[in-house]
Amino acid sequence: MDKGKKRRREDEEIxxxxxxxxxxxxxxQNLSFSDTLVALRMMRAQFPHIDKVSIQPFILQSQLYSxxxxxxxxxxxLESLRRDKVVRVFKLNTGQDDHGIMFLDDYLKQVEHVxxxxxxxxxxxxxxxxxxKVHVIESKLExxxxxxxxxxxxxxGGRMKDEHISLLINSGFLTHQLIDPSxxxxxxxxxxxxxxxxxxxxxxxxxxxxxRRYKKMMLAPLxxxxxxxxxxxxxxxxxxxxxxxxxxxxxxxxxxxxRVSKD
Amino acid sequence: xxxxxxxREMGKIRPNSFSSWIKSNRxxxxxxxxxxxxxxxxxxxxNSLQVDLTEGRYLLSGxxxxxxxxxxxxxxxxxxxxxLIAKHKCLFSVDKQHGKGHxxxxxxxxxxxxxxxxxxxxxxxxxxxVWDTNTTQVVMNFKxxxxxxxxxxxxxxxxxxxxxxxxxxxxxxxCDIASGAFAHTLSGHxxxxxxxxxxxxxxxxxxxxxxxxxxxxxxxxxxxxxLVLDQSQSQLGRRPPVLARSAANKVSVSKSLSAGQNxxxxxxxxxxxxxxxxxxxxxxxxxxxxxxxxRQRLHPxxxxxxxxxxxxxxxxxxxxxxxxxxxxxxxxxxSRIKLWDLESGYNTLVNFEMVRLQTSKAIQLAISQETAxxxxxxxxxxxxxxxxxxxxxxxxxxxxxxxxxxxFSSQDQELYTGGNDRQILVWSPCEPMTxxxxxxxxxxxxxxxx
Numbered sequence: 198m199d200k201g202k203k204r205r206r207e208d209e210e211i212x213x214x215x216x217x218x219x220x221x222x223x224x225x226q227n228l229s230f231s232d233t234l235v236a237l238r239m240m241r242a243q244f245p246h247i248d249k250v251s252i253q254p255f256i257l258q259s260q261l262y263s264x265x266x267x268x269x270x271x272x273x274x275l276e277s278l279r280r281d282k283v284v285r286v287f288k289l290n291t292g293q294d295d296h297g298i299m300f301l302d303d304y305l306k307q308v309e310h311v312x313x314x315x316x317x318x319x320x321x322x323x324x325x326x327x328x329x330k331v332h333v334i335e336s337k338l339e340x341x342x343x344x345x346x347x348x349x350x351x352x353x354g355g356r357m358k359d360e361h362i363s364l365l366i367n368s369g370f371l372t373h374q375l376i377d378p379s380x381x382x383x384x385x386x387x388x389x390x391x392x393x394x395x396x397x398x399x400x401x402x403x404x405x406x407x408x409r410r411y412k413k414m415m416l417a418p419l420x421x422x423x424x425x426x427x428x429x430x431x432x433x434x435x436x437x438x439x440x441x442x443x444x445x446x447x448x449x450x451x452x453x454x455x456r457v458s459k460d
Numbered sequence: 461x462x463x464x465x466x467x468r469e470m471g472k473i474r475p476n477s478f479s480s481w482i483k484s485n486r487x488x489x490x491x492x493x494x495x496x497x498x499x500x501x502x503x504x505x506x507n508s509l510q511v512d513l514t515e516g517r518y519l520l521s522g523x524x525x526x527x528x529x530x531x532x533x534x535x536x537x538x539x540x541x542x543x544l545i546a547k548h549k550c551l552f553s554v555d556k557q558h559g560k561g562h563x564x565x566x567x568x569x570x571x572x573x574x575x576x577x578x579x580x581x582x583x584x585x586x587x588x589x590v591w592d593t594n595t596t597q598v599v600m601n602f603k604x605x606x607x608x609x610x611x612x613x614x615x616x617x618x619x620x621x622x623x624x625x626x627x628x629x630x631x632x633x634x635c636d637i638a639s640g641a642f643a644h645t646l647s648g649h650x651x652x653x654x655x656x657x658x659x660x661x662x663x664x665x666x667x668x669x670x671x672x673x674x675x676x677x678x679x680x681x682x683x684x685x686x687l688v689l690d691q692s693q694s695q696l697g698r699r700p701p702v703l704a705r706s707a708a709n710k711v712s713v714s715k716s717l718s719a720g721q722n723x724x725x726x727x728x729x730x731x732x733x734x735x736x737x738x739x740x741x742x743x744x745x746x747x748x749x750x751x752x753x754x755r756q757r758l759h760p761x762x763x764x765x766x767x768x769x770x771x772x773x774x775x776x777x778x779x780x781x782x783x784x785x786x787x788x789x790x791x792x793x794x795s796r797i798k799l800w801d802l803e804s805g806y807n808t809l810v811n812f813e814m815v816r817l818q819t820s821k822a823i824q825l826a827i828s829q830e831t832a833x834x835x836x837x838x839x840x841x842x843x844x845x846x847x848x849x850x851x852x853x854x855x856x857x858x859x860x861x862x863x864x865x866x867x868f869s870s871q872d873q874e875l876y877t878g879g880n881d882r883q884i885l886v887w888s889p890c891e892p893m894t895x896x897x898x899x900x901x902x903x904x905x906x907x908x909x910x
């Protein structure tokens with residue numbers, strides 16, 4: 198009967214994506230979902246609104262692990278969604294194994310937005326972004342791409358020069374890999390400040406719990422607290438840390454208790 | 461228990477399933493042994509453990525204080541605690557005091573797979589030594605170009621006695637015990653090689669994992685590796701589904717086509733930057749002349765050097781092949797464990813929940829074949845995961861510091877773990893402690909009453 202309530206809620210929320218009703222739902226009631234796609238949609242709807250930076254909603258892979266019980270199922274469903282071009286997976290530079298997931302439509306919207314902003318600043322030679330969108334994003338589904346392949350795919354659009362690749366890197370579409378200089382990671386443009394906020398917010402939340410005497414806290418009051426250093430809200434960080442194993446939840450008769458994991 | 465024995469007698473249960481049922485029961489209640497203790501003479505952290513493959517009786521350990529010791533795990537040397545606790549002291553140990561012993565930490569100690577007359581140790585002092593067990597003398601000495609991280613000998617080998625050595629040098633070397641010289645070297649890795657394992661299905665196939673995150677498969681009879689595992693190529697499930705095989709083939713065909721196109725492209729200036737490892741130098745030299753001859757310069761077996769696929773985002777710190785030779789488990793310093801299907805070469809996307817794995821040293825994984833579980837040392841805990849679902853089933857907490865190595869003896873269903881706290885702990889199925897002496901007395905008294 199709990200699942201029935203959740204499903205009805207999910208259905209009405211998928212229709213009303215921008216409604217403010219999302220924010221009033223507590224994490225306690227919708228901590229876990231049955232399916233990866235459902236979880237992705239719900240978390241996309243619950244993405245916090247950030248004032249200074251315009252960014253489309255993205256979901257961290259660790260958040261998926263915290264919501265769906267079987268991790269192998271999450272990995273496999275994510276893989277098939279990626280192959281069907283519903284979502285795109287990006288490797289983030291905030292930690293060991295952080296992956297960000299964005300719906301493909303959102304990513305294309307983000308690309309459009311950044312390109313439009315660059316047009317307004319009257320920067321030259323924006324055709325490389327069009328080639329990028331048409332040739333590279335459509336055909337290369339993995340989070341990384343080699344230099345040769347990138348060059349070959351972009352050349353399908355027109356005459357390629359080295360400056361074009363530097364332009365892509367400077368505007369945030371690609372980043373160099375640290376280990377291998379000839380490989381690039383795909384990146385979400387305009388996300389830099391948010392990633393910084395992400396790592397700072399994680400540290401702040403963990404220190405908040407560590408400062409407590411018994412290193413645990415009830416979930417309901419914890420969720421209402423506000424993080425100073427991160428533009429993302431508490432719910433986002435909680436899901437992320439639960440999924441990556443730094444925090445554990447314990448079901449008690451009075452509610453869910455969140456504690457720092459010892460292992 | 462008796463019902464199952466009766467069923468086996470009647471033929472309702474097959475003998476194999478009966479024995480695997482008993483084994484899985486015993487494994488599910490593994491805990492720190494309360495009647496067996498291994499007394500370790502080591503003064504440094506224990507880096508390698510192995511029980512011999514022929515009898516399953518002698519445990520060989522190698523430690524950071526350049527000492528290696530052998531214990532008999534089936535017969536205790538003495539008993540304590542009123543005969544209840546069996547203490548296993550080492551039968552002998554070789555350390556720095558030994559004239560020809562190692563000078564620095566021993567990173568890997570393995571038995572000769574055919575019998576326990578020889579064992580091989582590899583150490584950070586750049587040497588691999590072959591020892592005679594009975595006389596504890598060094599029989600053979602191989603000098604390596606760098607610190608030896610891991611040595612391995614094939615348990616299936618009937619026509620060769622090669623020791624595969626992974627060192628901090630990019631090349632994997634094969635040392636031959638029969639001749640005392642190096643057989644050949646395998647190039648292809650772009651950084652040191654941390655783990656080496658022989659395949660359990662073929663005596664010619666060697667699997668190596670490097671600090672560059674790549675896992676390569678080598679057939680030692682020819683040059684170059686024949687497979688590089690790529691973590692982006694994955695299949696959904698234990699084996700690839702029959703229909704999807706054609707889709708997977710299309711993907712691999714298009715990849716090789718684009719690779720062909722790229723090698724015929726113009727030589728690019730940025731390429732000269734990455735000339736690390738021997739293979740890459742060959743590549744840049746070959747690109748100077750005209751496009752068509754660029755591919756001719758590179759030996760066809762060495763084309764795998766161009767393949768820069770990685771299996772892990774960090775270094776590969778542990779490898780283990782299942783006994784049937786069909787799957788490979790790899791642990792990386794990105795704190796992930798991946799299960800690879802060796803038939804197709806794809807990642808099966810099984811997610812093993814990990815928080816942290818130690819990143820600086822190699823770790824030794826152990827697999828229990830009957831119950832399909834893998835034992836993984838995660839910092840101070842050894843966790844047992846189910847191979848197919850990735851769920852954690854058991855956690856063994858007992859070490860005071862990080863655990864480096866573990867070995868599972870499927871004969872006795874015992875797990876031996878060694879760590880930085882210089883202890884070798886034994887985890888065995890718990891058995892109820894019986895007070896035999898008292899009941900015997902009372903029984904005797906009753907029987908003797910007139």
